[in-house]
Amino acid sequence: MSQTTTMRLANRIQKVQPSLTLAIAAKAKQMKQQGIDLVSFSAGEPDFDTPEPIKQKAIESLKSGFTKYTPASGTPELKAAIAQKLAQENGLNYQPEQIIVSCGAKHSIYNVLQVLVNEGDEVIFGSPYWLSYPEMVTLAGGRSVVIETPLESGYKIKPEQLESAITPKTKLIILNSPSNPTGAVYNRDELKALAAIAVKKNVCVLSDEIYEKLIFDGADHVSIGALMPEMKDLAITVNGASKAYSMTGWRLGYAACPADIAKAVSSLQSHSTSNPTSFAQVGFLEAIQHGESAVQKMKAEFEKRRNLMVELFSQIKGVKYFKPAGAFYLFLDISEFKLTSVEFADKLLDEAKVALVPGIAFGDDHAVRLSFAASEKNIREGIRRIGEWLKSRA
Numbered sequence: 314m315s316q317t318t319t320m321r322l323a324n325r326i327q328k329v330q331p332s333l334t335l336a337i338a339a340k341a342k343q344m345k346q347q348g349i350d351l352v353s354f355s356a357g358e359p360d361f362d363t364p365e366p367i368k369q370k371a372i373e374s375l376k377s378g379f380t381k382y383t384p385a386s387g388t389p390e391l392k393a394a395i396a397q398k399l400a401q402e403n404g405l406n407y408q409p410e411q412i413i414v415s416c417g418a419k420h421s422i423y424n425v426l427q428v429l430v431n432e433g434d435e436v437i438f439g440s441p442y443w444l445s446y447p448e449m450v451t452l453a454g455g456r457s458v459v460i461e462t463p464l465e466s467g468y469k470i471k472p473e474q475l476e477s478a479i480t481p482k483t484k485l486i487i488l489n490s491p492s493n494p495t496g497a498v499y500n501r502d503e504l505k506a507l508a509a510i511a512v513k514k515n516v517c518v519l520s521d522e523i524y525e526k527l528i529f530d531g532a533d534h535v536s537i538g539a540l541m542p543e544m545k546d547l548a549i550t551v552n553g554a555s556k557a558y559s560m561t562g563w564r565l566g567y568a569a570c571p572a573d574i575a576k577a578v579s580s581l582q583s584h585s586t587s588n589p590t591s592f593a594q595v596g597f598l599e600a601i602q603h604g605e606s607a608v609q610k611m612k613a614e615f616e617k618r619r620n621l622m623v624e625l626f627s628q629i630k631g632v633k634y635f636k637p638a639g640a641f642y643l644f645l646d647i648s649e650f651k652l653t654s655v656e657f658a659d660k661l662l663d664e665a666k667v668a669l670v671p672g673i674a675f676g677d678d679h680a681v682r683l684s685f686a687a688s689e690k691n692i693r694e695g696i697r698r699i700g701e702w703l704k705s706r707a
């Protein structure tokens with residue numbers, strides 16, 4: 314980059330890290346285009362089509378001319394349906410005006426950070442983390458305070474860790490259950506203990522619940538915002554259409570917030586993106602009101618694949634894994650192999666033609682992430698190749 318090119322970009326964007334995983338993803342794509350028989354475990358989205366009735370509703374609304382601006386924070390019908398869902402399923406009581414619908418949960422989180430974080434404020438989250446959190450914190454002028462949560466602790470933040478990470482500069486805690494990349498799910502007691510600390514220290518909690526509907530073994534999803542009355546003024550609950558209803562490309566998410574935060578997010582959004590796409594919101598409304606049976610089918614399929622992956626890896630020597638309790642990722646510990654996660658992923662791609670995501674992207678260089686948004690056939694073949702490859706290196 315020439316000096317003039319560097320200098321014309323704003324400081325804030327220069328602080329954002331280029332994606333470490335992009336090179337591997339680009340290489341995998343190129344290999345696929347060359348017709349190489351590649352098994353990919355790198356998908357970050359469900360591999361199902363969006364359920365037909367959801368598509369139909371959006372098509373009908375588009376045809377009927379629902380093609381203009383809506384209120385910037387979302388249609389009143391959609392916001393009312395979200396408020397009802399949060400009350401019935403999550404025990405969270407929000408007024409529709411406390412809900413801001415945005416262009417994906419990613420956008421919702423970005424907005425919340427922009428309206429809460431001042432220069433130098435601290436935002437706490439656990440590592441391994443979803444890769445956009447640190448960059449979004451940086452873009453808001455904040456500082457990420459990362460709590461190490463190793464495999465041995467089930468990839469979960471312990472109450473004492475949280476308490477000692479909080480300083481007078483702490484503005485926000487981000488929790489993500491079920492987690493991308495580990496599949497860890499906090500239970501009610503664990504969340505209660507964390508909520509008690511947030512309340513004691515009077516710190517807001519952004520609860521990223523985008524994988525809410527994908528929890529296995531009959532366990533329940535718990536929203537931290539519903540656990541103590543005092544959390545009502547501290548919790549920001551984020552969710553969306555992408556993962557539950559296989560609607561990643563529709564770009565729909567929401568944040569349910571205390572009134573002052575909702576007002577600020579609404580104002581920010583009205584001066585940046587305005588409303589999420591009008592007819593896409595109609596599809597999301599259908600998903601929330603009538604999408605549950607489709608969700609259950611997809612969840613059952615993910616659970617089957619999770620079980621298969623765990624069974625296959627249990628037969629491979631040297632790898633340690635965490636049995637995911639939710640989401641659709643398996644986080645594989647590769648510390649035995651004395652390679653960085655990028656080296657591991659790069660060599661595996663070159664030599665065994667299997668694509669996965671290096672853990673360093675999520676703050677853990679001793680692991681790799683495999684997505685089970687892949688067919689059973691590919692899961693069997695991909696894990697067979699990984700097993701053979703590891704054996705050949707031993």
Ligand SMILES: Cc1ncc(COP(=O)(O)O)c(C=O)c1O
Nearest residue numbers: 417418419443493523553555566
């Ligand atoms: C943990 C987590 N949060 C938020 C998102 C954002 O989802 P979307 O913007 O598609 O709603 C993702 C997507 O990968 C995610 O994994």
